Amino acid sequence: MMNIAFSRFTEYFLVVAKTENLHKAADQLFISVSAVHRQIAMAEEQFGIQLFERLPNGLKLTLAGELLYAEVLRWQKEFRQTCSRFDEIQGLKRGSVELGLISALSEGFVIDTLADLQQQYPWLNLNIHTYDSKIMIEKIMNNDIDFGFILDPIVHAKLDVLAFMEIPIGFVMSPEHVLAKHHKLSLAETHETRHIMPDQPLIIHERVMAIYKKQQINPVYQTLSNDIRLMISMLKQNMGIAILSYLDVYSAVENQELIFIPIHEKGIQPLTLALCAGSRRQLSRISQLFIQELMQRMEAIKLNKTLK
Numbered sequence: 001m002m003n004i005a006f007s008r009f010t011e012y013f014l015v016v017a018k019t020e021n022l023h024k025a026a027d028q029l030f031i032s033v034s035a036v037h038r039q040i041a042m043a044e045e046q047f048g049i050q051l052f053e054r055l056p057n058g059l060k061l062t063l064a065g066e067l068l069y070a071e072v073l074r075w076q077k078e079f080r081q082t083c084s085r086f087d088e089i090q091g092l093k094r095g096s097v098e099l100g101l102i103s104a105l106s107e108g109f110v111i112d113t114l115a116d117l118q119q120q121y122p123w124l125n126l127n128i129h130t131y132d133s134k135i136m137i138e139k140i141m142n143n144d145i146d147f148g149f150i151l152d153p154i155v156h157a158k159l160d161v162l163a164f165m166e167i168p169i170g171f172v173m174s175p176e177h178v179l180a181k182h183h184k185l186s187l188a189e190t191h192e193t194r195h196i197m198p199d200q201p202l203i204i205h206e207r208v209m210a211i212y213k214k215q216q217i218n219p220v221y222q223t224l225s226n227d228i229r230l231m232i233s234m235l236k237q238n239m240g241i242a243i244l245s246y247l248d249v250y251s252a253v254e255n256q257e258l259i260f261i262p263i264h265e266k267g268i269q270p271l272t273l274a275l276c277a278g279s280r281r282q283l284s285r286i287s288q289l290f291i292q293e294l295m296q297r298m299e300a301i302k303l304n305k306t307l308k
Helices: 006-019 022-029 033-047 063-089 109-120 133-141 204-215 228-236 246-254 285-304
Strands: 052-055 058-061 095-101 124-130 147-151 159-167 169-173 195-198 222-225 242-245 259-262 271-278
Touching: 006 022, 006 033, 006 063, 022 033, 058 063, 095 133, 095 285, 109 124, 109 285, 133 147, 133 159, 133 271, 147 285, 159 285, 169 204, 169 246, 195 204, 195 228, 195 242, 204 242, 222 228, 228 242, 228 246, 242 246, 246 259, 271 285
Parallel strands: 095 124, 095 147, 195 222
Antiparallel strands: 052 058, 147 271, 159 271, 169 242, 169 259
16 A cells, blocks of 8 residues: 555646656646655555656656556546535535536526526536537546537437427528518528628538538628637628527527528428436536526426527
């Protein structure tokens, strides 16, 4: 059994493994190089095996070091889960939630829910991570986060869909645009209007490009952008129209800064926004409360037909 401080060693070990350099590790840890070296050397002596190869330009994990690195990450994850269970025993007096969001949810009902729960549980620590849907799925299935929102989730044994709602796709424009008074629009009616088109790597890009291709429409005037916020700013300035999901422009439409008009074409499917968790994830009590609140908000939105 090692008699050095395990928590201190693991902290030093992880930073050295990531930086592959004692000086860089010492700078990040705000301690001396000798202190870092001493912890690593003591561990190698007591394990009886080298954890790092000493190279002219730095350090590299040995096979044993890589094994330990993976185990330490696993131990950390299990320790966080244990702490969550301690929180439950203490009657929700402290705790944390690891939440994954797609960037389109940086405004709207999720943030409103966060604000309400923070007021109700002021001791709550929120760790919010922003990923695209593909990375989010991996993070959820690997139990790196408690739960998260995914667009168009795939069916997977390690993924539980807790709640979902359909997000329509339509034309977005300024209330001042000449087409803004229409209740429905077809792509043909917008052919000679400037289209502000979402570019890669935006999630909506592939869906929008498929709509143009299916309808065999290539707008005469085009502006490409890979930043939704920039697109929204241009739309507010009446610089064109865009095909986006209602989720992308939720707040701007609610504030009457933009108009959302359904696309009058056959076969255009809405996006699916799903609240998901790992099928084997043991959620803390506070995470369960959080999920229940989000599910209630999503049901209220569907009943009130806010997303239309």
